[in-house]
Amino acid sequence: MWVPLLLLIFGFIALVWSADRFLSGAAACATNLGVSKMLIGLTVVSIGTSAPEILVALFAAIDGNPLLAVGNAIGSNIANIGLVLGITALVAPLPFSRQVRKAQLPWLLGATFLALGLLFDRHLSLLDGLILLAGLSFILYKLVQTQKEPNQEISASIQEELDELPDMTTPQAVSWLIIGLLILLTSAQVLVYAATTIAVMLGVSEMIIGLTIVAIGTSLPELAATIGSAIKGHPDIAIGNVVGSNILNILAVLSVPAIVDPTAIESSALWRDGGMMLALTLMLALFAYGINSRPVITRFEGAVMLMAWVGYNLLLIQQA
Numbered sequence: 001m002w003v004p005l006l007l008l009i010f011g012f013i014a015l016v017w018s019a020d021r022f023l024s025g026a027a028a029c030a031t032n033l034g035v036s037k038m039l040i041g042l043t044v045v046s047i048g049t050s051a052p053e054i055l056v057a058l059f060a061a062i063d064g065n066p067l068l069a070v071g072n073a074i075g076s077n078i079a080n081i082g083l084v085l086g087i088t089a090l091v092a093p094l095p096f097s098r099q100v101r102k103a104q105l106p107w108l109l110g111a112t113f114l115a116l117g118l119l120f121d122r123h124l125s126l127l128d129g130l131i132l133l134a135g136l137s138f139i140l141y142k143l144v145q146t147q148k149e150p151n152q153e154i155s156a157s158i159q160e161e162l163d164e165l166p167d168m169t170t171p172q173a174v175s176w177l178i179i180g181l182l183i184l185l186t187s188a189q190v191l192v193y194a195a196t197t198i199a200v201m202l203g204v205s206e207m208i209i210g211l212t213i214v215a216i217g218t219s220l221p222e223l224a225a226t227i228g229s230a231i232k233g234h235p236d237i238a239i240g241n242v243v244g245s246n247i248l249n250i251l252a253v254l255s256v257p258a259i260v261d262p263t264a265i266e267s268s269a270l271w272r273d274g275g276m277m278l279a280l281t282l283m284l285a286l287f288a289y290g291i292n293s294r295p296v297i298t299r300f301e302g303a304v305m306l307m308a309w310v311g312y313n314l315l316l317i318q319q320a
Helices: 002-032 039-048 051-062 065-090 098-119 126-147 156-164 170-202 206-231 237-252 253-262 267-289 299-319
Strands: none
Touching: 002 051, 002 156, 002 170, 002 206, 039 065, 039 206, 051 065, 051 237, 065 170, 065 206, 065 237, 065 267, 098 126, 098 170, 098 267, 126 253, 156 206, 156 237, 156 253, 170 267, 170 299, 206 237, 206 267, 237 253, 267 299
């Protein structure tokens, strides 16, 4: 049991580090080639930060464990709202920026309802994956069109990511791009192998491991980034990070197992796990649009979200 557990920890650490190196190299290459910061922010940065989840889903599907990938996508969204925003709101109340309320949150609600609608027949098919990818393409297109309008600025969460990327020469950028990608691919495969081995040893389904261990591990970068933003006095960036990540988890990560290895979904995955994802997303929307005189997640509301996540995971452990 110790060997796969150590491999799992190593996989998470290598995955996070290599994703950062890969993102820095890719963004620096694009910058040196004269690509605009707006386009880099909307494509390289946005999708690059979800590279760990996408590659874990890819290797899980290739290895014949598509439910691990499905659990990772749904579980990461649950953890991002309940765990990440819950803990961050306890550190500092989180206001909703105008852009999150006007654009990103409606897209997240739309993507969530789309995914659950596609899963309603309890089968994740190739057609479902193509529809999810079409939704992702539409959102990226709308983002690019919006940013082309006069006086538009890149969202605060993406701008912070851009500001933190180091300057590199083209040879340095290409080197880190290749090294980061190779380690990213290897660590994702190691993580999937370790998670699958642990699931077999514990006698639980890959779906449960994806919803818990893998989802928490792949959500740790978001947790560090959002708490860091709150501590640095930019709490409005925190929600943008999570909402953007959740949109990509649904449209990009969930589409991977659908295209690579279509699979049947248990009813529990739809009602228990999909229902929890929907409930937390609606709770987030309620805090943004309805409950408070001003759109903010208070410390009390953060505690409620965190306790909902804890209760959900206790239910998973009990049922497993």
